[in-house]
């Protein structure tokens with residue numbers, strides 16, 4: 509959002525977490541410069557528009573829009589939205605990047621459910637072309653329009669969908685990933701070969717296991733558990749996923765998931 513010109517307040521729980529965020533932004537800017545999508549000056553301008561905060565109240569006291577992206581946990585999201593409602597000006601729109609939780613339930617923690625809306629980005633957000641906008645039961649047309657305009661200014665296409673479990677995209681990707689994990693558990697093929705088959709045979713940019721590691725296995729597990737509750741057994745969470753998360757192997761962000769990122773990986777380069 510800083511690249512197309514917005515002033516951004518980035519808030520996280522600690523300096524360390526904040527620095528991790530800034531490091532991610534640097535990596536992304538470097539890729540855009542290398543690909544000649546941005547000049548050094550554009551990148552410097554974007555950087556200068558981002559200010560870091562570790563106190564939510566200070567971060568949001570004079571903003572016009574909040575985009576929340578804390579971990580996928582309803583209690584945490586509700587607590588944050590309760591605070592956002594108290595700390596922001598009454599006209600501010602409060603968006604959530606939830607992958608699958610009920611936007612309506614998150615909105616119920618505020619006194620302004622009309623101004624609460626889903627703004628679902630995709631990983632990696634600077635590159636992926638879609639923002640899925642989720643209309644909660646009370647979300648106003650005005651809130652939807654603001655998110656459309658902001659997304660378009662960030663170069664994204666949008667779709668507006670109803671607030672059902674998993675919306676369109678998480679529901680579809682969960683079904684695909686869960687089925688591939690069951691194929692792995694049945695011993696039909698190795699993770700490497702399933703990824704290769706889906707990449708080359710079905711022309712997906714990433715196989716299901718490298719994508720799960722990329723998204724984060726904890727996020728995948730939270731999302732899948734919600735799907736089981738809403739849609740029943742057809743989304744049964746595979747043991748493999750649950751065990752990896754129990755072991756703290758969350759994918760790329762923890763260094764290990766379906767694959768080991770602490771070593772050179774020869775088997776699963778994303779391409780070829």
Ligand SMILES: C[C@H](O)CC(=O)SCCNC(=O)CCNC(=O)[C@H](O)C(C)(C)COP(=O)(O)OP(=O)(O)OC[C@H]1O[C@@H](n2cnc3c(N)ncnc32)[C@H](O)[C@@H]1OP(=O)(O)O
Pocket residue numbers: 535536537539540543545606607608629630631632633634635636678681713714719723727778779
């Ligand atoms: C769970 C949630 O709720 C929802 C989700 O997020 S579900 C997951 C959705 N995401 C996906 O499905 C991603 C699938 N994977 C892909 O589309 C591709 O593998 C990928 C875009 C990540 C990488 O693309 P790939 O062609 O394999 O690699 P690469 O050549 O390195 O990257 C392609 C371009 O993106 C750029 N890029 C990749 N990651 C980037 C990043 N983090 N920041 C900036 N630019 C990036 C590269 O610089 C490159 O740019 P160029 O074509 O102009 O040179």
Ligand SMILES: NC(=O)c1ccc[n+]([C@@H]2O[C@H](COP(=O)([O-])OP(=O)(O)OC[C@H]3O[C@@H](n4cnc5c(N)ncnc54)[C@H](O)[C@@H]3O)[C@@H](O)[C@H]2O)c1
Pocket residue numbers: 519520521525577578579580581588605606607608628629630631722723724727761
């Ligand atoms: N990972 C993905 O590919 C992806 C894609 C689209 C949407 N999402 C959604 O985005 C959200 C975040 O997911 P993630 O995978 O980035 O999780 P993550 O655990 O990788 O990152 C969450 C961030 O929130 C911070 N945080 C935790 N508590 C906080 C608080 N009280 N105040 C401020 N910051 C806090 C953490 O320090 C961390 O930096 C979830 O709702 C997820 O479903 C994730």
